[in-house]
Amino acid sequence: MQLQFELLAADGRIESIQVGVDYCIVAGWAGRDRAAIEHHILELAELGVPRPSDVPLYYRIATNQLVQSERVQVVGPHSSGEAEVLVFQHNGELCVGLASDHTDRALEAHSVALSKQVCVKPVATTAWRFSDVAAHWDELILRAWITEDGQEVAYQDGAVASLLHPLDLIKKHFQQDQLPEKTVMTCGTVATIGTIRPASQFTMELFDPRLNRRIRHTYEIEFLPEIA
Template identity: 55%
Template sequence: MLLSFSIPTAGGAAALDVAIDHFVIAGWAGRDHAAIEHHIEELAAIGVPRPTAVPLFYRVAANQLTQENCLQMVGPDSSGEVEVLLFSHAGRSYVSLTSDHTDRKLESHSVALSKQLCAKPVAREAWPLDEVLPHWDSLRIVSTITEDGREVEYQNGTLDSLREVRDLALRHTGQPQLPDGMAMSCGTVPVIGGIRPATSFGMMLVDERLGRRLAHRYTVECLPVVA
């Protein structure tokens, strides 16, 4: 899967095309056991079984990554979760933004299948990881959904609640940097008001220290469920 990113530079921006052939989602990636348990209970409330280990790494087809602004999903039961996307190119690590969009109805049957079913939106901008590592814990991920015609906050939390991306890479690959061609979705923060579907999802990675943000928005078209 070829993803295209804009990378900010002192002179403006540089284009970066990255071929991804291995995609993994890091689930249950919190640093704090209580926060992990909170998210497990959120999902248990909608019938999702407890994980067998934490963190847990789900392999998902790389062709599920997309930078389109509209997803097509069967039925009305899917929803997004904002996450940092980690990848490497030419030996350098980068971070961007993704949504672990998931079919919640299928998730109660199989988490792995529910993640595989849905496309994963990816932002069109990225930052070199080394630019944000010195203040990593202060970075913030935020998501919004549209409900009853108005935008409401769905998630908002700093990355100090999640395992640092080099730790996740090390646990999965044995090295603190992902190999070229691999991308990892690196965990999320709790939702506000309970997990629920929405047809419009906005997400941001906010760097208050350097005064910048990555952002992406997408909509969901619900296809009919035909028996």
């Protein structure tokens, strides 16, 4: 599996890179604040999702679920996106991107792992070097908007400071300080504004106020009929 990125340096230089992916992990329940984790658990409990056995949890996802298109197809009307930081290695250097942990909410009540596996994971095509943002990591902001009834409305807006640091997530799962090559990992999400709900379009953004730049990606969702 290959992902393509425009790697944007702090000084504005752009490098086109290809990243091979053999291993994909979605880190769930990844908040720093246990109260915030509990809030998200209760959000999902309203949809019938059982409490996690541990926090954080690491879900293995098939790499063929990673896509960089602007249109995705899902079965049934029950799935929704989640804006998440994406991290990966390139030539021995940690890089930062953006992905949506698009999830089937109806299936989530049966199995969180399966609900994540059945939906593709849209990935933005811009990335940054982690070294360019490491010193002000907690200032980064995750945002998302959805289109409802033809109107774009705010759906997520929160600081990555509310989530476990990616280096901590890497160390806990891989028992080492460096993410392995050909591995990508999403690093958790922030709470929704209002209820978790499907939409015809999802826009996600990672904003860096210190360097005044953003990674942004929009994708449309086509709901395929759910045939029994």
